[in-house]
Amino acid sequence: MKKQSLIYISNWKMAMPYEQAIEFIKSNSHEIQNFFNANTSIIVCPSFVALVPLIQLSRDTVFMGAQDCSAYERGSFTGQVSAKDLSEIGVRYCIVGHSERRTLCHETDSEVAQKVEQLIKVGLTPIICVGETLQEREAGITTIILGDQLLPIFEVLKKHAEKTAIIAYEPIWAIGTGQIPTNQEIEMVFEFIISSAEKHGLKDCLKLVYGGSVNEYNAQKLKKIPLLDGFLIGSASLDFQKLKKIVSC
Ligand code: PGA
Numbered sequence: 001m002k003k004q005s006l007i008y009i010s011n012w013k014m015a016m017p018y019e020q021a022i023e024f025i026k027s028n029s030h031e032i033q034n035f036f037n038a039n040t041s042i043i044v045c046p047s048f049v050a051l052v053p054l055i056q057l058s059r060d061t062v063f064m065g066a067q068d069c070s071a072y073e074r075g076s077f078t079g080q081v082s083a084k085d086l087s088e089i090g091v092r093y094c095i096v097g098h099s100e101r102r103t104l105c106h107e108t109d110s111e112v113a114q115k116v117e118q119l120i121k122v123g124l125t126p127i128i129c130v131g132e133t134l135q136e137r138e139a140g141i142t143t144i145i146l147g148d149q150l151l152p153i154f155e156v157l158k159k160h161a162e163k164t165a166i167i168a169y170e171p172i173w174a175i176g177t178g179q180i181p182t183n184q185e186i187e188m189v190f191e192f193i194i195s196s197a198e199k200h201g202l203k204d205c206l207k208l209v210y211g212g213s214v215n216e217y218n219a220q221k222l223k224k225i226p227l228l229d230g231f232l233i234g235s236a237s238l239d240f241q242k243l244k245k246i247v248s249c
Contacts, residue, residue: 005039006223007166007209007230008247009065009127010237011095012046021050025057028240033061040247041230043093043127044237048081055090065093065127068101071114073121083118094119095127095232097149099172113152120160127166127232128153129211130193134173142171143192150193154200166207167193168232174212176234183225186210190227216245223249 012021025044032042045065046054055064070080086094096119097112112128119126130149132142150167157163169189174180181189190208197203210222211232222228236242 005041006228006247007041007043007207008237008243009043009093009095009166009168009209009211009230009232010045010243011067011098011211011232011234012044012238013067013100013234014047015235016046016050016238018047018050021046022053022057024240025054025062029058029061031240031244042247045093045095045127051086051091052089063092064090065095066091067095067098069094069096069115069118069124071111071118073118083115083122083124087122087124091124093125093127093166095129095168097129099129099131099170099175103172109149110152112149113156116153116165117156117159120156120163120165123162125164125166127168127209129168129170129232131170131172131174131212137171137173142189146189146192147196150196154197154202157202157205158200164205164207166209166229168209168211169193170211170232172212176213178213180213180218180222183221186222187225187227190225194227214246216242216249219246220249 043063043065045067051064066086069083069086070077074082096115101107116126130146132145136145171181197206207229208227209230209232214231214233215236
């Protein structure tokens, strides 16, 4: 059964050029305001440099999210951006632990958890990506992998009274490939995440989204997943018409 409100997180990665990012919000923010109802949250995650102008342009029609943050509060970390600075410019959400960062930047589960801690401390909502590789899936160890990724996150969340977090289940083999798990497979993973969270007393502060090759053709079917709170969308979110179809189907 479809839940009433869904979150649509657009992960623009490094695929959206700066000028096009500005144009995307300039030309569509009015439509976003009229088109999307109160039960729909749109979170756009552009590159760091586009955050400030997009926050100014969007005037609360769209929430802004960063694609990453530092695991540290402040200090000599060349090239990194602190969660505090993100919150001060008006960012509300931040993706952490995306598989591209885990793979290309060798981020570990405990670093991802440190980032979650930084975000929670300054009142930002982390969007925490977890997911298994194809080999792990074929070896039947998906929930073991997800359990390892989630444990340090849950340990952090447990320590904080005020928190909300979005867990994005993104099977690595589904990202950018056009392949997606069945609704039943996603549902089983969501149930696993909920039951693990419950063991840590965390169920009510979590939202569950699915990511990996979500598009205007498969969104309607995916919306039938009972525990689904929304989507993390990569390439399809670069095109406003596609995003609109995903939201409205
Ligand atoms: P995709 O990317 O929708 O292009 O598969 C999703 C993601 O990596 O967050």
